[in-house]
Amino acid sequence: MLNKIKYDQASVQLKIVMSDAAVNPKAYPLADAKLTVSILDLVQQATNYKQIKKGANEATKTLNRGISEFIVMAADTEPLEILLHLPLLCEDKNVPYVFVPSKVALGRACGVSRPVISASITSNDASQLGPQIQSMREQIEQLLI
Secondary structure, three states: OHHHHHHHHHHHHHHHHHHHOOOOOOOOOEOOHHHHHHHHHHHHHHHHOOOEEEOHHHHHHHHHHOOEEEEEEEOOOOOHHHOOHHHHHHHHHOOOEEEEOOHHHHHHHOOOOOOOOEEEEEOOOOOOOHHHHHHHHHHHHHHHO
16 A cells, blocks of 8 residues: 555656656657656665666766666757767667656656756666666566567
């Protein structure tokens, strides 16, 4: 029951944030509302475990170093072209990527007060988030197929 209440509150907050966002049609694959909530929840947990890099430049660095598990990008980034090098790099490195509707929601999930246009969840063998990251990675890969 408590988990359902938490999910309902998160989806209400997400709807409020999503209503302000002008999602660009080039943003593919775009996560639906339920997947967005679970992605942002995992981003928040990864922030607590220090397994996240925020921003397009840091996401690019993690991809080049080979430590990125998956990339989350904001679909309401203006201009979106500042992010569009990441999907190409992700496909070269075989790393899944997904767009969420709001950069403000992504920033809040990352634990900062500013909007975040891109975040990279990084790998760590000793982390307790391993199974959750792997599950989310598979869900994101299903969107890309």
